[in-house]
Amino acid sequence: MEQGEENLERLLKWATEIGVSDSAISQQGSSLSCLGQSLSISYFPDAGGRGLGAARDIRRGELILKVPKSALMTRASLLKDERLSVAIQGHSSLSPIQILTVGLLYEMEKGRSSWWSPYLMNLPHSYDILATFGEFEKQALQVDDAIWAAEKAILKAELDWKEANALMKELNLKHRLQTFRAWLWASATISSRTMHIPWDEAGCLCPVGDLFNYAAPGEEPSSFEDLELQAHASSFQATSSLHGDTTFMLDIEQLDACSERLTDGCFVEDIAAYCFYARKNYKKGEQVLLCYGTYTNLELLEHYGFSLDENPNEKVFIPLEPELNSYNSWSKESMYIHLSGKPSFALLCALRLWATRPNQRRSVAQFAYSGCQLSAENEIFVMRWISDKCNVVLKSLPTSFGEDCLILDAIAKMQGLHDPLELKNLLASSTGQLRSFVEVNGLQNGEGGAKLRSSWKVKQTMERWRLAVQWRVNYKKILVNCITHCAEITDSLSCQKKSPELNIA
Numbered sequence: 001m002e003q004g005e006e007n008l009e010r011l012l013k014w015a016t017e018i019g020v021s022d023s024a025i026s027q028q029g030s031s032l033s034c035l036g037q038s039l040s041i042s043y044f045p046d047a048g049g050r051g052l053g054a055a056r057d058i059r060r061g062e063l064i065l066k067v068p069k070s071a072l073m074t075r076a077s078l079l080k081d082e083r084l085s086v087a088i089q090g091h092s093s094l095s096p097i098q099i100l101t102v103g104l105l106y107e108m109e110k111g112r113s114s115w116w117s118p119y120l121m122n123l124p125h126s127y128d129i130l131a132t133f134g135e136f137e138k139q140a141l142q143v144d145d146a147i148w149a150a151e152k153a154i155l156k157a158e159l160d161w162k163e164a165n166a167l168m169k170e171l172n173l174k175h176r177l178q179t180f181r182a183w184l185w186a187s188a189t190i191s192s193r194t195m196h197i198p199w200d201e202a203g204c205l206c207p208v209g210d211l212f213n214y215a216a217p218g219e220e221p222s223s224f225e226d227l228e229l230q231a232h233a234s235s236f237q238a239t240s241s242l243h244g245d246t247t248f249m250l251d252i253e254q255l256d257a258c259s260e261r262l263t264d265g266c267f268v269e270d271i272a273a274y275c276f277y278a279r280k281n282y283k284k285g286e287q288v289l290l291c292y293g294t295y296t297n298l299e300l301l302e303h304y305g306f307s308l309d310e311n312p313n314e315k316v317f318i319p320l321e322p323e324l325n326s327y328n329s330w331s332k333e334s335m336y337i338h339l340s341g342k343p344s345f346a347l348l349c350a351l352r353l354w355a356t357r358p359n360q361r362r363s364v365a366q367f368a369y370s371g372c373q374l375s376a377e378n379e380i381f382v383m384r385w386i387s388d389k390c391n392v393v394l395k396s397l398p399t400s401f402g403e404d405c406l407i408l409d410a411i412a413k414m415q416g417l418h419d420p421l422e423l424k425n426l427l428a429s430s431t432g433q434l435r436s437f438v439e440v441n442g443l444q445n446g447e448g449g450a451k452l453r454s455s456w457k458v459k460q461t462m463e464r465w466r467l468a469v470q471w472r473v474n475y476k477k478i479l480v481n482c483i484t485h486c487a488e489i490t491d492s493l494s495c496q497k498k499s500p501e502l503n504i505a
């Protein structure tokens with residue numbers, strides 16, 4: 001058996017002993033594995049890698065996993081260690097997340113003697129959140145807002161680490177656990193894996209529960225989603241009561257308590273356990289996904305180290321005239337382009353009003369705010385204005401959408417090639433941004449292919465570079481879609497204007 005498999009087996013055995021269960025019927029200690037009834041660990045190459053699959057057909061709203069409070073790694077559970085607890089008292093300025101981060105490193109130091117060791121040894125060895133990006137990957141984001149987000153994330157991580165240095169020294173952590181690299185690992189673990197708990201803003205690490213990969217919530221308002229889920233949950237409550245097992249209920253208050261993070265998992269006070277509920281029906285073998293919250297791709301990259309090609313919550317902001325804000329009460333955050341390329345409701349309203357003669361604005365404001373077109377001329381002006389802005393943004397970036405798609409293909413090819421000779425030839429023939437990657441990573445000599453294949457660091461840089469290019473491809477795709485959308489509207493309105501009986505102006 002491979003080391004990875006052995007480690008997973010150890011995790012499942014330990015989790016079973018401490019009461020983690022994917023079965024609605026409590027079977028602490030009586031089952032060989034805490035999984036197998038509803039879920040099983042599988043590998044999903046296109047959606048998060050290691051994750052949890054349905055071990056049977058699952059109905060929406062069903063409780064699929066329960067992790068007792070005693071298994072959660074929280075600040076409170078870590079601070080049961082007296083040495084840590086005493087040391088922390090002298091560092092009251094550290095934030096809850098900094099304390100959880102130090103606590104995690106402190107447990108890592110304990111190695112096999114840590115109570116959480118079966119869990120800790122199954123954590124990823126490295127992460128790709130924005131704070132881990134080097135200069136090359138950061139610049140590969142191309143868009144100022146994204147580069148700033150990366151810079152901010154890196155500076156924040158450095159500052160947090162420096163502030164926690166004294167405590168780590170006092171705890172006498174091994175040198176390698178006191179490095180910025182180790183800090184990045186621990187803070188990325190916390191950023192990408194913690195779940196909300198009502199009693200601690202730092203959240204908790206939830207063994208087994210943190211194996212669920214992410215699915216974005218749809219476009220429907222979350223309150224509607226919640227209501228639907230609540231309705232289903234009440235029927236689940238009735239069913240489970242029939243079995244005389246009232247512990248497996250998800251009531252409305254508990255559901256409301258599910259917060260920004262894993263919104264379909266929440267801590268249920270009555271049974272003192274973290275509970276996970278299926279957000280839709282699943283067929284046996286399908287990956288069971290969880291919604292960690294509503295995130296744009298940049299936010300996903302920042303906190304979780306991945307982005308989605310089809311993220312319904314993606315937003316692309318285009319530069320707006322400063323005076324635009326004085327004509328409306330929409331916030332800047334509400335004026336953006338959707339995944340589909342369509343302008344947001346607020347952006348359209350604001351621009352329609354802004355494009356109206358000042359002395360007419362008052363009289364048409366009501367129409368504009370209800371989302372109506374004001375006239376064909378007005379709409380055509382607005383569409384052309386948006387389209388021009390999108391074009392300006394696209395042209396200001398160093399590479400085009402088409403070039404980026406080719407770069408992504410080339411990266412995929414490099415990541416998939418295993419023959420050093422083929423890799424060497426590919427590297428030798430590289431041009432443009434691929435050439436820059438080759439040079440920055442010292443791959444230009446004859447050994448480049450072998451280095452690319454064997455160096456963990458180069459592979460990591462390439463994966464982060466891929467993530468940056470993938471992010472900007474999706475960003476540009478939305479701008480391209482928006483230009484197409486604007487052209488379609490403009491064309492159709494121009495045609496209508498030419499036929500007087502259809503003129504809507």
Ligand SMILES: C[S@@+](CC[C@H](N)C(=O)[O-])C[C@H]1O[C@@H](n2cnc3c(N)ncnc32)[C@H](O)[C@@H]1O
Nearest residue numbers: 047048049050192193210211212213214304306
């Ligand atoms: C809570 S963990 C999920 C389990 C994780 N795959 C593992 O092997 O431990 C969250 C991490 O999984 C990965 N992930 C989750 N959902 C994903 C998705 N839809 N696409 C790509 N990566 C995803 C990201 O690396 C993210 O930081």
